Amino acid sequence: MKSWKYLLMTTMVGSALALGACGTDSTEEAETDTESASSASKDSQEEAVLEGKVSGDGSSTVAPILEAVVEEYSTEQSKVQVTVGVSGTGGGFEKFIAGDTDFSNASRPIKEEEKQKLDEAGVDFTEFQIAYDGLSLVVNKDNDWVDSLTIEELKKMWIEDGTEKKWSDINPEWPDEKIVFYSPGTDSGTYDYFDEVVLDEADLVKSAQLSEDDNVLVQGVQGDKNAIAFFGYAYYLANQDTLKVVKVEGIEPTNETIESGEYSPLSRPLFVYAKNSAIKENPAFYDFMKYTIEKAGEMAEAVGYVSLPEEEYEKGLADLEALK
Incomplete structure (x- = not known):
């Protein structure tokens, strides 16, 4: 902009010297053009400012990514009010089905029965994958006997098998102490995923203390030498100074092992499900979803998850644009 103004001023001075009185007209025209350009730029900026409300709910695992996105988005569109609840994946889908939210965060794919309920409610939706997670097993920092399971x-x-679980039941060389279990609640997608790939849908041990809030699980393990829990990778990274991660089949969850799938079977994708009608009818929601997809990889890495390949985000943007 500075070079453009300098060129304009030089031209004006040259015209004044060569043309005398005609220079006055040139100056006035140039000033008019400058004012018009400035006014057009201001109008464009005002048109870009959106107002509206956007609401979401769902997975506590996905929450750190969306919270980071919302914080950044508020600096660009301060008049758009975005609220994100944390009811767990299942609880989030219940609100999505009821029509209470524009989007639902999930740490597992949507279930067939949830799809059916959405269909019955007349809610069309689109699935957007936003990051990878590695479901992490953690124990107390003072646990010096478990390294891999x-x-x-x-x-x-x-x-659950009707017995009181002790560490020595798993390995005779381990302490003859009762295992203290902490698990995500039954509305959690993390619970569902663990149930599917580890428990084969058998009953979880009844003595487990359940919570939809992963921070409660973290605190439980921090306070008990005999405790064990599972939750999203980001919550482990945020507390790695006070927790010990357990390898699964000899593989530790890292960005590299999660993205490659080597950390199997506990590597998994994370999702946002968006209501199609809200994308079409609410410019603020369309803009927020576009921002979310554009920033998801960066925000995922910032809070401790793993970004998708760039082409996956490009596909998400194309799918979003097709719904507008």
Whole structure:
């Protein structure tokens, strides 16, 4: 802009010297053009300012990503009010089905029965994948006997069989102490995922203390040497100074092992499900979803998850644009 103004001023001075009185007209025209350009720029900026409300709910695992997105978005569109609840994946879908929210965060794919209820409610939706997570097993920092667990050991540990579980039941060399279990609540997508890939849909051990808030699980393990829990990778990273992560089948969850799928079977995608009608009818929601997809990879890495390949975000943007 400065070079453009300098060029304009030079031209004006040259014209004044060469043309005398005609220079006055040139100056007035140039000033008029400048004022018009400034006015057009101001109008464009005003038109870009949106107002409206956007509401979402769902997974506590996905919440850190969306909270980071919302914080950044508020600096660009301060008149758009975005609220994001944390009722767990299942609880979020219940509100989505009821028509209470524009989008639902999920740490597992939507279930067939949830799709059916949305169809019955007349809600069309689109699935957007936003990041990868590695469901992480953690124990107390003072636990010096567990470094790695197999899927079979996890089954023996976490499946209810009517007995009181002790560490020595899993490995005779481990302490003869009762295992204290902390688990996400039954509305959590993390619970559902663990139930599917580890428990084979058997009953979770009845003594487990459940919570939809992963921070409660973190605090439980921090306070008990015999405790074990599972939750999203970001919550482990945020508390790695006070927690110890357990390898699964000899593989530790890291950005590299999660993205490659080597951390199997506990690597998983994270989702946002958006209501199609809200995308079409609410400019603020369309703009927020566009911003979310554009920033999801960056925000995922910032809070401790793993970004998708860039082409996945490009596909998401194309799917969003097709709904507008």
